[in-house]
Amino acid sequence: MTSTGASTAVVAGASAGGAGVGAAFTALTSFTGDAPPYAGGNPFADYRSTDLGAAGLAGLSDLADRRLGAGVIAANDEFFAERENLLVRGLAVFDPERFGHKGKIMDGWETRRRRGASAEVPHPAPTDHDWALIRLGTPGVIRAIVVDTAHFRGNYPHAVSVEAVAASPSASPEELLDPALPWTEVIARSPVGGHAQNAFAVHVERRFTHVRLRQHPDGGIARLRVLGEVVPDPAWLAGLGTFDLVALENGGAVEDASDRFYSPPEHTILPGRSQKMDEGWETRRRRDSGHDWISYRLVEQGEIRAVEIDTGYLKGNAAGWAELWTRDGAAVAEGGATDGAEPAGSGQRAGDGTGWVRLLDRVRLQPDTVHRFLVDARPATHVRIDIFPDGGIARLRLHGSLTERGADRLARRAADIA
Known part of the structure; x- marks a missing residue:
């Protein structure tokens, strides 16, 4: 893969929610904006990636690895592409000629386009977003999160945010969506770029079992990686x-x-x-x-x-x-x-x-x-x-x-x- 526009700039994260949590994250990349439309040839030729090893993330386990038992257990919308694609191993695949009855078939999670409340207010409200609940394969301390928008060039989310919680590993979606459950924001709402490997370091020294990925206001994400250290029971x-x-x-x-x-x-x-x-x-x-x-x-x-x-x-x-x-x-x-x-x-x-x-x-x-x-x-x-x-x-x-x-x-x- 060729890295174009990769950034090593460190961007300070905002304070996160949750008791005793200060600066919860740091953006390791500063990719923003659309990627050019696919023009043929190698679809990764203009993919914007970063060296995770140089960022100090080498050797961490992917807590959201399906082989450890991770799963995407719920999402509010998956109209264009299924939520389960988020945790597929390997790079996302792009077939420019693959279309279905709902449109372009993408190797990732993609929601429909959001609309405003009326003709007079056609745009989504600032708080509108889509979400997916991910059960980690094993509980652990999250050190970094990678939100990969590979092949989502003009249909990626404008921003993402991530929360985490410590619950029963077998908690149901209904239990996790209980408003009384104390989720901790580990990545505050942050802009991301299309067709890019958007990486964030997480600085919350807590043991978590689930994460909630939010994309603002809608769009598509190819892969989610939750890198960290396993902490067993x-x-x-x-x-x-x-x-x-x-x-x-x-x-x-x-x-x-x-x-x-x-x-x-x-x-x-x-x-x-x-x-x-x-x-x-x-x-x-x-x-x-x-x-x-x-x-x-x-x-x-x-x-x-x-x-x-x-x-x-x-x-x-x-x-x-x-x-x-x-x-x-x-x-x-x-x-x-x-x-x-x-x-x-x-x-x-x-x-x-x-x-x-x-x-x-x-x-x-x-x-x-x-x-x-x-x-x-x-x-x-x-x-x-x-x-x-x-x-x-x-x-x-x-x-x-x-x-x-x-x-x-x-x-x-x-x-x-x-």
Whole structure:
């Protein structure tokens, strides 16, 4: 995609509603106005985008990812294009010749044109708007919101605003639309541009479960991304007892990886099994003597007792071997020793000195297979998988439970942002 007119200007956001909330957001882009009508060729040639990584948003999870269970559960209007398109993965698709009985078929959410109350007042009132309710796939702290108007060149909204609320994850639209429910405005009404990736940083340190997207007064939005950090329900995890300590839906995260050439390492901690090759993590072919790896942060300090390494749908390109290392960041931060008294077969990473300890010796991996291993439990906050020499894995599951210290820290964190 070519970025035209991308702006790195920081625009101060207005104060948001909600108790104790000050400057709730910052506009990361300053795209406004129409994009030129489509003239043929690559429809993204004049798309206005921004580098989200340079804006400090790399590594955040999309809390509105359908694969985590997110959904658009209600909208007041979807005359031209369905609300569900907002959360479709990947870039919006544009077919200039695709029309239906209601008009141009767009890959996004598009409402009809609003009109005023009478011939004497033909324009919409200043407060007129359309809205959509989105259930996040997992509760979390919102760090940024991207309102993508790709291919909406002259039919995008003039402005958008976003509110968020902490409710039951299974709350109905009627419950969420109750006037007594205390929504917090995380993006005040702000202008956006057509055929552009409009991005906003959010500065509200709160845990939310739903967002309400408003477009003023009407128009179309291709995609909505709600980037942030997963904050699971500590009571739910405590009730489960044993769960996947690295799963994205439980609060695990990828911290770094050696290679993201074919597909992102974050795929390895998504729910469910991979259904095709690009739903896992695959690296480019190595022509040196090195190897590839992913490092993860667990939801909190926990003890891993069982490991699954899944190479589903990776048949001629699965990793040949893998090994696992753990690190107890809590012990390192407190000056505790992490080496010594190690379980049989483990050992300190040579020359590391930062507390990495082997959890699983190097094992042979088979293509398109789920591999299961029982391991000796020990406290850990971070895990690293090394694959040899290259290739990929589809999923990594680390079954275990939180330590008392980890459970206490998680509960305090959730209480602080409730």
